[in-house]
Amino acid sequence: MAESAVPAPLDNDRLLRALLREPLDRTPVWMMRQAGRYLPEYRKLRQQAGSFLALCQNPELACAVTLQPLERFPLDAAILFSDILTIPHAMGRGLYFAAGEGPRFERPVRTESDIRALPVPDPGDSLRYVTDAVSLIRRELCGRVPLIGFAGSPWTLATYMVEGGSSKNFALAKAMLYGRPDLMHQLLEKLAQSVTSYLNAQVEAGAQALMIFDTWGGVLTPAAYREFSLRYAEQIIAGLLKSRGGRRVPVVFFTKNGGPWLEAMSETGADALGVDWTQDIGDARRRVGARVALQGNLDPGVLYAPPDVIREHVASVLEEYGHGSGHVFNLGHGIHPEVDPEHARAMIEAVHTLSPGYHTT
Numbered sequence: 472m473a474e475s476a477v478p479a480p481l482d483n484d485r486l487l488r489a490l491l492r493e494p495l496d497r498t499p500v501w502m503m504r505q506a507g508r509y510l511p512e513y514r515k516l517r518q519q520a521g522s523f524l525a526l527c528q529n530p531e532l533a534c535a536v537t538l539q540p541l542e543r544f545p546l547d548a549a550i551l552f553s554d555i556l557t558i559p560h561a562m563g564r565g566l567y568f569a570a571g572e573g574p575r576f577e578r579p580v581r582t583e584s585d586i587r588a589l590p591v592p593d594p595g596d597s598l599r600y601v602t603d604a605v606s607l608i609r610r611e612l613c614g615r616v617p618l619i620g621f622a623g624s625p626w627t628l629a630t631y632m633v634e635g636g637s638s639k640n641f642a643l644a645k646a647m648l649y650g651r652p653d654l655m656h657q658l659l660e661k662l663a664q665s666v667t668s669y670l671n672a673q674v675e676a677g678a679q680a681l682m683i684f685d686t687w688g689g690v691l692t693p694a695a696y697r698e699f700s701l702r703y704a705e706q707i708i709a710g711l712l713k714s715r716g717g718r719r720v721p722v723v724f725f726t727k728n729g730g731p732w733l734e735a736m737s738e739t740g741a742d743a744l745g746v747d748w749t750q751d752i753g754d755a756r757r758r759v760g761a762r763v764a765l766q767g768n769l770d771p772g773v774l775y776a777p778p779d780v781i782r783e784h785v786a787s788v789l790e791e792y793g794h795g796s797g798h799v800f801n802l803g804h805g806i807h808p809e810v811d812p813e814h815a816r817a818m819i820e821a822v823h824t825l826s827p828g829y830h831t832t
């Protein structure tokens with residue numbers, strides 16, 4: 472892989488310091504889905520590009536969209552504009568987005584021969600548009616804030632591949648998990664290899680922190696979570712590049728509705744855990760101790776309320792987490808498309824104003 476130009480030093484490294492639980496002046500803040508439909512400038516670029524996938528697959532446009540929320544708000548991180556489903560697409564499953572229906576695959580994965588035939592994609596080839604976007608974003612950021620790369624967890628990717636899209640009951644994925652666990656493991660093993668090399672390619676292209684999205688781990692039983700989700704997250708994290716350019720590349724592992732399993736998640740080798748809003752982040756901190764940092768966990772629904780209410784809820788999350796480093800302020804899941812951008816600003820500004828009090832020595 473080509474070495475990118477010598478990167479500028481970081482002006483604002485609060486995100487990386489918080490993920491490593493190093494001392495700070497205030498709590499860093501970014502938002503899951505911070506580039507997206509709630510921003511009029513995003514909707515405009517998407518319309519010009521023709522589709523969401525066209526934005527993802529064009530490095531210049533993906534870079535422009537990544538930077539949009541940073542031009543509006545004083546955020547402490549950029550996150551690559553892409554999708555978790557780029558991997559199954561690169562495995563030949565034919566990703567498309569049907570209007571109003573979310574993601575779909577032309578060729579779902581249902582049988583033993585489907586799984587046997589799946590390639591482990593070479594990120595330098597069929598996912599080159601992603602690594603090109605990462606290098607370009609790094610160049611355009613000029614060291615303002617760190618860039619987060621990401622991928623889906625094998626289990627979450629497998630649900631979309633087996634179901635052929637989003638699902639309510641995960642009928643086909645669970646039929647395979649319980650009826651043919653051997654097949655599900657073959658699929659998860661290929662996905663774990665693919666995710667590992669994809670994330671490492673993002674690091675080589677310039678990603679400075681990584682996040683693994685396990686959006687659907689929370690629909691599993693405790694035993695199935697350990698066997699079909701956690702174990703592969705652990706395998707991936709063990710295979711990741713630990714540092715680049717002399718700086719550690721921290722990894723955030725997020726299982727939505729994974730609250731019951733935070734202790735086990737804190738043993739995967741991740742530097743930090745994403746926490747959704749169903750947990751008190753102070754309880755989460757007491758449970759994981761000093762093993763990992765935490766990222767979260769304002770209910771994205773709070774952003775429907777007026778700014779003064781938003782400030783009160785930001786204050787509560789900061790108070791629950793309490794004194795000291797190791798907290799990255801975020802929503803507990805992605806920002807909703809109907810949210811007024813000024814309400815996102817109220818959240819971000821409240822973190823800037825209220826969090827320094829938690830970092831005095």
Ligand code: CP3
Binds near residue numbers: 574621
């Ligand atoms: O956080 C960011 O700003 C980075 C960009 C990002 C997107 N998707 C852009 C996107 C990230 C990190 C993702 C991850 C992703 N994609 C997940 C895991 C995180 C989560 O939300 O749980 C999942 C499950 C997907 C799969 C996916 N992609 C779905 C279910 C959808 C449709 C959802 C919807 O809101 O309609 C997408 C499309 C998608 N990915 C959009 C964006 C901005 C909306 C596309 C559009 O309509 O313009």
